[in-house]
């Protein structure tokens with residue numbers, strides 16, 4: 486990897502081509518520059534006409550960092566079950582042949598995407614575009630950082646035989662279009678139907694899992710279900726992102742397009758953030774509705790903070806995450822008590838965990854942590870086997886790690902809950918709940934309804 490610290494423009498681009506010619510291997514040319522401030526969602530929408538099907542979006546809570554990607558210079562389709570190691574190896578090896586110009590910007594080349602929840606589960610058709618892992622190195626990526634500075638990164642794979650001047654000119658043209666295009670308003674798309682798949686059967690399998698728990702076979706299992714939404718026309722990810730950004734600014738907002746499909750959502754749950762030696766993870770489990778008045782909301786919150794069933798659900802997650810991170814970190818801070826995290830429709834028990842590490846890649850943490858008992862269960866392998874058997878559906882990327890990673894191995898991954906898959910005139914939305922010994926089927930079913938609400942609303946529907 487060569488990192489150039491001055492803006493040398495076309496000359497370095499030509500050098501990347503010379504390297505490609507000589508080595509007979511593709512060479513990544515990546516250039517980051519500061520640009521005038523532009524709304525990242527406008528950039529994403531401007532990418533629709535040329536890059537529909539290969540756009541990406543990421544916004545962290547309180548939008549301290551936003552990425553919008555248009556087009557893909559390189560797509561990593563991960564097919565192996567060992568998906569975290571596989572991406573790590575491929576990304577490192579890809580960066581060996583790279584010319585990176587980034588001046589003072591810290592971003593440079595970044596890949597965005599996600600992994601499957603369970604590679605052992607049989608894949609359903611709707612998830613076929615995503616494999617076991619799907620990451621894009623955007624051809625054009627806009628970054629808005631915590632200071633409100635805006636950067637554009639252009640990535641292009643230089644290949645032997647390509648015409649450098651033509652590629653350069655096309656890049657400049659596309660860049661101008663993305664940064665200047667005014668966006669036309671999106672067409673209204675209506676929800677025709679929302680279908681639940683046999684809730685009674687789901688409740689009865691939940692009851693049978695409670696039985697397994699009370700017999701001591703497992704301690705906790707997270708069971709999920711999906712609903713299918715039908716629209717009168719193709720639902721665009723742009724409009725869903727817009728709604729999520731209005732309603733769920735406390736959450737991670739993401740979208741990853743793969744051809745006609747798009748995995749999209751707004752999740753409150755951080756899996757891991759790594760910035761140099763600092764790491765941060767989140768234990769999030771235990772839920773209650775928001776109150777209708779301030780008093781009722783506080784009362785619900787207090788109830789949750791003192792509820793044995795929910796505290797139990799939460800404690801299992803804290804135990805596992807602390808233990809996993811202990812092996813990877815030198816110092817670990819774990820508060821004794823959870824606090825409340827409140828979103829528009831729901832409140833959760835929340836414990837942040839912080840540590841210091843000497844490890845170089847965030848993917849080592851993802852591999853160690855996934856699946857946490859917030860989405861899988863405990864003991865992990867028994868819980869995963871029960872999920873495989875009891876859940877009819879393929880979770881795909883739901884409840885799995887999604888996020889981004891840079892050339893230094895730093896980045897951030899969230900757990901993709903409160904999410905769905907857009908696919909033409911349909912959307913599949915997912916929600917689950919932690920089943921423990923005191924769970925009752927109707928209560929857990931109601932909890933999944935609350936958890937579905939943000940995504941149902943974002944696609945333009947309503948659910949009870």
Ligand SMILES: C=C(O[C@@H]1C=C(C(=O)O)C=C[C@H]1O)C(=O)O
Pocket residue numbers: 707709754769770771772798833859860902903915916917918919920936
């Ligand atoms: C599984 C989901 O959420 C998880 C389950 C929770 C619970 O059961 O209390 C709370 C937060 C998440 O860890 C989901 O939203 O789909």
Ligand SMILES: [Mg+2]
Pocket residue numbers: 770771772798918919932
């Ligand atoms: Mg719960």
